[in-house]
Amino acid sequence: MPGPTGDPGEFDDALAIANAGRARTGDVAPRTASASPQAGAGPRADAARQDAEPRGAEPRGAASQGGTSRTGERSGDGAWFDPWHAPWGNNRREPQPEAAAVADTPDPAREPSPDPGPDPGPSPDRGPSPDPNAESLGLPNTPAPAPARTPHRSSPSPRSGAHAPWHVARAAAAGAVDGPLDAGAVALGPEALGRVLAGALTALTDLPSFDTSAMDGWAVSGPGPWRVTAPRTVASAGSAGILAGQGPARPLPDGHAIRIATGARIPPGASAVLRSEHGETAEQPDGSTLLSAPRGAPPGQDIRPRGQECRNGDQLLAPGAPVTPAVLGLAAAAGYDELWTYRRPVVEILVLGDELLHSGLPQDGRIRDALGPMLAPWLHAMGAETVGPRHLADDAGVLYEAVAGSTADVVITTGGTAAGPVDHVHPTLRRLGAELLVDGVQVRPGHPMLLARLGPAEGSARRGRRAGRAARPGRSVRHLVGLPGNPLAAVSGLLTLAEPLLGTLSGRMRAEPRRVRLADGVHGHPHDTRLVPVACRTDEKGGVVALPLHFNGPAMLRGIAAADALAVIPPGGAAEGEPAALLDLPWSSAGTAPETGAHGGRA
Structure with a gap:
């Protein structure tokens, strides 16, 4: 994977493939006040049509790219909040109203369930509170209503106002648990x-635990020249000098020298180490050897002092x-x-879909499963222990049994989060009495993602030896992250909901984000945040820039395979040269290095 720097204008083969056949400027519209989101023909017509659709099911296999032209400044539909000021992880966060599921609005497209009773409403001890980040962002510091955590009764309709803002959903995922797992x-x-x-x-x-020679040469005492001492007079008998691993040597007399190896203990009385290549020896008439140093041997030279x-x-x-x-x-x-x-969170992966093939070429209307091979190593890079993937048919009973019986800390499902005829995740959560924390997110791709809190696993049954690994002592509350079935949409859900949740469960440091200038403009969605694959490169001035990659539709993996990060693009888009927050991928050089001075763990 390419690093964050490189020769300007030169890109690796993967990047060239990811952007093949597309002009760099074809992904962004000019920033004009008169541009219309309904602008008709052209390469963005499909994108504009998708943006006009309601925010509901993201159909499997869809490859359209959401967005409309950027008009003037950012969308007035809602102020853009910096997602990186939303606290997350390790129970180190400012008090915030908990982001929860949206209102309990019956959806006739989904399976009905008995009404458990009146909605208790918001908790009396949690009221609207000012946004602690508003002042730093230049926004009015006005209270925002705090949605209450309520059990999942009936799923909301896929309407515009039902989905949580991206930064709110991410903060809710980080705050879904109080802190790390047991240690x-x-x-x-x-x-x-x-x-x-x-x-x-x-x-x-x-460290080191004693004065140590940093070089092969001679340990010398005082100013030169020095008489080379026979090893037996200072070191152990039969030794060629002082070697690494030997016990304490006898004191070295003033004006004497003895051979010493790298890592060996410095003998008492030695003032410096003279490197082999810097010393000159001469035989004396009496048979002794005299060592001299044309460059001298100042005190402390090539000695690693104890506790350095x-x-x-x-x-x-x-x-x-x-x-x-x-x-x-x-x-x-x-x-x-x-x-x-801290213990690693255990994640069980459930891949849903009758249309998925697990080997060979796509055929007869069926497609290859791209998420099964990808999710386990991705989650492992996040610090999780994985079980599966298990491939399940589109059957409500099969899904219920799998989720109810899983003893993993987190269950991740792929597909089935919308309201189609074989989308069984919401009915399963209702049947389990799950608490829906996030039900849809204002982000493209991946808006049908969800996060729910589950109760303890039903019974003590284990599903074979592999599933038995998921049994762990400690907390019994489990969570489910529902990812959309489209590959890049699933990656969006993984980084929006799963990564913050797992970060808190595992006790990982909160990595401060980096902001990088965009090498090209990025087309925006009028209301939703966009997550766009980018490759980090060095520009002609030696600075790092983020190059947006094409092939970034919900069903595409070609762009993310060549990416170093996902850029967080606010509603309305971003212009060339504008800084964007980056979600680094776990294997990128920036994504694996914790920020200097970052704090982590429990107090």
Whole structure:
């Protein structure tokens, strides 16, 4: 995957393929006050038609790209809130009204369910509160109503006002749980990789724990020249000098030198290490050897003093730091045999659809399953432990049994979140008595995504050896993230709802976002946020820019396969040179590096 920098104007093959056959400026309309969202013919006609449709089901296989021309400034339908000021993760957030499901409006297209009683309404201790970010964004600091968390009774109609703003949905996902899962000790090794430190990593010893030679050469005492001492007079008998791993040596007399290896303990009395290539030896008439240094050997030269890297008790890493291979090495050097980490969230993947093939070429109206091979490694890169994917038929009873019996912390479904004849996710949630936290998001692609809170798993049945891995002690509340069936729409749901939820469950650091200038304008949706794949490149001035990629329709993966991030495009679009917030992908160079000074973990 290309990194964030590169030679201006030169792109890798994947990027060239992702933008093949399309002009760079073809994805954005001129910013004119008279531009009409209904502008007719041309390459954007399909996009404009999609934008005119109600925000409801995103049909499987749809490849249209939503958006209309940007007219003047951003849409007046609602002020654009900076999504990155929405707090999320690790229970470190300003008090916010909890984003919840939208109003309980009966939908005749969905399966009816008994009315459990009157809606209790908002909690009396939660009222409207001012937006803490409004002042910093130049917006009026007026209270906003706080939707109440209510059990899922009947699903809302797919109408414009029913879906949550993108930043609100993302904050709701992060705040759906109070904090990370239970913590425990894990052996220093591969099992610890991808977990998050539940406590600070402090040094158990000085590093280095003794004065150490940084080079092969001679340990010398005082100013030269020096008489080369026989090894047996300072080091252990039979040694060629002082080697790494040997115990303490006897003191080195003033004016003497002895051979020493890199990493060996400096003998008492030594003032410096003279590198082998900097020293000259000469045999003396009495048979001794005299060492001289034309460049000299100032005190402390090429000696790593005890405690140079850290002292015993120093904090090496803060809570919330992800365990990487380098962290394993640091912990080992600091004296650890195991690490205290949060448990990885367990995620069970349920891929829905009778039309999906699992091998071979698409045929007879059936298509290949693209999400099954993609989701497990993507979730693993987010720090989750995965079960599945399990492929389920479009059958309401089969889906109910799978969700009810899963003991995973999070269940992820693909497809079936709209209101079509075989979309069974909403009826299943009603049957389970689930609490719907987010039901549709004002984002393209992926607006039919949802987030629900489930009760404990029904019974103790396990679905084979693999599903048994999902059984874990600790909290019994589970969550379900419903992703749309279209591949890029599912990626949008993954980054909007699943990533913040898993970030809180795993205790991961909150990575501060980066804002990068757009190398080209991006066509916007009149009301919804757009998530657009971008590749990060270096421009002619040496700065990093985000190049929007084509093939970014809901059913397309060609653009995201060449991308480094998804750019968050506000309603109305963004012009060339305008900074955009980036959702870095887990494997991109920026996405894997935590921000310096970021805080994480539980207090």
